Amino acid sequence: MADPIFRQKLESGKFFVVPGIQDMITAVIANKVGFDLVYGTGYWLTASAWGLPDAGIATYTEMLNRMETLARVSTGALIADADTGYGGLLNVHHTVKGYEKAGVTAIQFEDQEFPKKCGHTPFKRLIPLEDMVEKIKVAVDAREDKENFLIIARTDARQSEGMDGTLRRLEAYDKAGADVIFPEALTSEEEMEIACKNFDKPVMANMSNGGHTPVPHASVLEEIGYAYAIYPSLTSLVACTAMEKALTDLKEKGIGEPDELFSFKEFSERIGFDKVWEFEKKWAKD
Template sequence: MTKPSLRAALNSGKFVAAPGLHDMITAVIANKVGFDFAYASGYWTTASAHGIPDAGIASYTQMLDRVATLCRTSNASIIADADTGYGGLLNVHHTVRGYEEAGVVAVQIEDQEFPKKCGHTPFKRVVPTIDMVEKIKVACEARRSTETLIIARTDARQVEGYEGALKRAEAFAAAGADVVFVEALESEDEMRDACRRIKAPMMANMADGGKTPIRSAKELEDMGYAMAIYPAMTGLAAAQAAFKALSAFKELGTSVTPAQELYSFADFNELIGFPEVWEFERRWARQSNEG
C-alpha cells in the first residue's frame, strides 16, 4: 500500500491537518474514517502504552516500537514526535534512521534539554541554538529518502520569550528544516506573526487544554500555517469516554446503561481484521477435512 507523500502535499499547497493517534484502537477507527496523515505524539503514545508522563522517561527503543506498530496499523502517513532525538548528534542520526525504517514520513525533533518535558507544561529548558542547528543538519543528512521530512521544534517561547523563540525558528529554517514548529505560542497574534516572519512551512500544535488557542484547519491555513497536528483530541476523548463508562458501571453494576454508547462489537471485529481470520480458518479447516 502506497501512503500519501507529505512532501508532495506541502509542495502542492494543500493544508495538512493530522489527528493524533494515541493507540492502535484509535488507528483502526481512523482507518475507517479515512485520513491521509496522522500524528504520533510522544505525550500520548507514552501515556497510552505505559501510563506515565511525557518527561523523557520512555526510551528511544520503547518509542520506536510504538511508532513502528502505528505505521503498520495505520493507513495514514505518520508524522512522528522524536523528542530531542534521544541524546546527542549520534543519537539523532540513529533516531532518524530508525524512525524512517519504521515507516514515518516526518521526524520531529525539539530543542529542549534531555530529559524533555511536554511543551505545554512548566520547567522546560532549552539547549543552545547552535546545538539544535547541528541536530537539524545531522537529521537532514541521516535520512535516506527525500520523502522523509525533518520538523524542527523550538520550546523557547516560555524560556526566552516570543522573540527568542522566533530567532531560533529562523535559525532552524536556515539550517535546512523542512518544517518549523514554534511550540506553545500564546495568542492568535503571535501565531499570525510567526507565520509571516518564518520563511519555511510552519506547523501548528492544536493541543487541547494547552497554551495555544485552538483554531480550525481553515483558520490556521488563513493565518499562514502549512500544517497542523491535533495530538490530544483522541486521547482526551477516549479518557472521557472510559471515565464515563467506568463511573456508570461502578454506580449501576452493568455495562448497558443509557448513560453511555458502546461501539458495536461486530463492527469492531471487522475493524481489527477478524473476517480475514475466519476466512482463513474456513479455508484450512475445509482442506484438512478433505485431506
C-alpha cells in the same frame, strides 16, 4: 522509501489537519474515518503504553517499537514525534535511521535538554541554538530518502526566550535545512500570525487541548497562515471522557451496555478478525 503524500500536501499549499494517535485502537478508527496523515504523539503514546508522563522516561527503543507498530497499523502516512533525538548528535543520527526504516514519513525534533518535558508543562530547559542547528544538520544528512522523508524542527523557546527567541531559533533551524518549522506553545493568535508571516517554509500548529495555545477552528488556522495542524490530545481526552462516564455508570448504576457503543462485529473485522476467520475456513480440520 517514505510516503510522498506529506511533501505533496505541503507543496499544494492547501491547509490540512492531522489527528494524534495514542494507541492502535485509535489508529483503527482513524483508518475508518480516513486520513492521509496521522501523528504519532510522544505524550499520548507514552501514556497509553506505559502509563508514564512525557518527561523523557520512555527510551528510544520503546518509542521506535510504538512508531513501527503505528506505521504498520495506520493507513495514513506517519509523522512521528522523536523528542530530542534521545541524546546527542550520534543519537539523532541513529534515531533518523531507525524511524525511517520503521516506515515513518516525517520525524520531529525539539530543542529541549534531554530528558525533555511536554511542551505545555513547566520546567522546560533549552539546549543552545547552535547545538540544535547541528542536530538538524545531522538529521538532514542521515535520512536516506532526501525527497520524501521530512525533518520537522520544533522550538520550545516561547516560555523562556519570548517571541524574539522563538523567531531567532526558527530562522536558524530553517537555514539548517529543516523542511517544516514548529513554534511550540504559542499563547495567542497574534503570536501565531507573527510566526507564520516570518517564514517561507511550512509552519505547523500544535492544537494541544488544555495547553498554552488557543484552539481556534481549522479555518482560522488556515487564515493565519499555517500549513497544517496536529491535534495530539483530541482523541485521548475524548476517550477519557467517554471511559469515565461508562465506568461511572457501571459502578453506580450497573449499566454494562450503554447506548451508542461502537459495533463489536465491525471493530473485530477492522482489527483483522475477518482474515483470521477466512484462514480458519480454509485450513480448519473437521
